[in-house]
Amino acid sequence: MSTFFPRMNRLELTRAIMGVIDDDVLLVAGIGNAGFDLFTAGDRPGNFYMLGSMGMAIPIALGLALAQPERTVLVMEGEGSVLMNMGGLATVGREAPPNLTIVIWDNAQWQLTGGQPLATESTCDLAAVASACGISETTTPADAPAFTSTVRRAIDSPGPHVILAKIDASPAAGRHHDDPVFLKHRFMQAVGIVPD
Amino acid sequence: MPTSDWRQDIVDGLKANNICTIAHVSDRVLAPIVRLVEADSFFRVITLTREEEGVGILTGAYLGGRRGALLLQSSGFGNILNALGSLAIPYQVPFVLLLSPRGGFAEHNVVQLALGKAVPSISEALGIQMFEMTTPEDVPVVIDKGTKLAYVTRRPVILSISTRLSGGAANR
Numbered sequence: 498m499s500t501f502f503p504r505m506n507r508l509e510l511t512r513a514i515m516g517v518i519d520d521d522v523l524l525v526a527g528i529g530n531a532g533f534d535l536f537t538a539g540d541r542p543g544n545f546y547m548l549g550s551m552g553m554a555i556p557i558a559l560g561l562a563l564a565q566p567e568r569t570v571l572v573m574e575g576e577g578s579v580l581m582n583m584g585g586l587a588t589v590g591r592e593a594p595p596n597l598t599i600v601i602w603d604n605a606q607w608q609l610t611g612g613q614p615l616a617t618e619s620t621c622d623l624a625a626v627a628s629a630c631g632i633s634e635t636t637t638p639a640d641a642p643a644f645t646s647t648v649r650r651a652i653d654s655p656g657p658h659v660i661l662a663k664i665d666a667s668p669a670a671g672r673h674h675d676d677p678v679f680l681k682h683r684f685m686q687a688v689g690i691v692p693d
Numbered sequence: 694m695p696t697s698d699w700r701q702d703i704v705d706g707l708k709a710n711n712i713c714t715i716a717h718v719s720d721r722v723l724a725p726i727v728r729l730v731e732a733d734s735f736f737r738v739i740t741l742t743r744e745e746e747g748v749g750i751l752t753g754a755y756l757g758g759r760r761g762a763l764l765l766q767s768s769g770f771g772n773i774l775n776a777l778g779s780l781a782i783p784y785q786v787p788f789v790l791l792l793s794p795r796g797g798f799a800e801h802n803v804v805q806l807a808l809g810k811a812v813p814s815i816s817e818a819l820g821i822q823m824f825e826m827t828t829p830e831d832v833p834v835v836i837d838k839g840t841k842l843a844y845v846t847r848r849p850v851i852l853s854i855s856t857r858l859s860g861g862a863a864n865r
Contacts, residue, residue: 550748556748558753559753564759584741678784688758
């Protein structure tokens, strides 16, 4: 484990996000703990949860941000999923939607499957990857207060932004709904879209 | 109104159905279509790193009220299976998969055979409908009715550009 950053807590940071965003910010959560802690921190119609499709949260948020340029979109995604679809960061860099903020939860392991260590434990810096993909607004906050102010700044300024949060491996307490069509309809209603 | 160019008819048919987000991993068949959509400001064209990304982007676009199409080869169809199975299908997200099939008529590369020939049975197993365009006359009706079917059934449809129509993606 890296000792350069004190490990923060994902649920605490998710609650911090909920505390600084406006009601109309659209939130997308990747598979697993990102979604579970979003549910616990504050379930709301404007949250979109994935149930599978590992790696697709950032592309979903990108498509949403391009379709809804007046809305702020924030996606929370685990480092394992980012590693699985690292090309997605290149596409975000190229498309460069100013209304998109990406939060990467990095505890350097596949936490849900037993803590197998990942490349971010040692050799891979996803903030550097994002930066090399042309996402210039890339930050690795050192502690929870810095994380909170970074999220607030990201939402208030043109992006895309990537915020890499080094977190601990505390298990998620809750579980979100698991009916995909319900989750989709509820979210689209929050966006103001009638499915066609 | 059909034109003398079936590629333009594809683009016109997508546009008439308000398909405005185009995600693609191009090939020799798809490249002229990509050029046409890139020249039309109606479309937002996104070059992917991998086809699977396109399923995510089109899902996000749909959640945000925009319709889309993913342009891909049959090889790329192999790259999107889990995203179809665990995102587009269960969440009931419609879009067009505009397919350039490999492995059949006019193929020159043996490694394209297996997946190219498997696309119909894989799509059948997934419950995704597939319609083929084999002549220029097929194009307007397949694009229009196929696209409408995706949105009525709330799932992706495959609209396949037969190599009999395109001449294939072979480079020799």
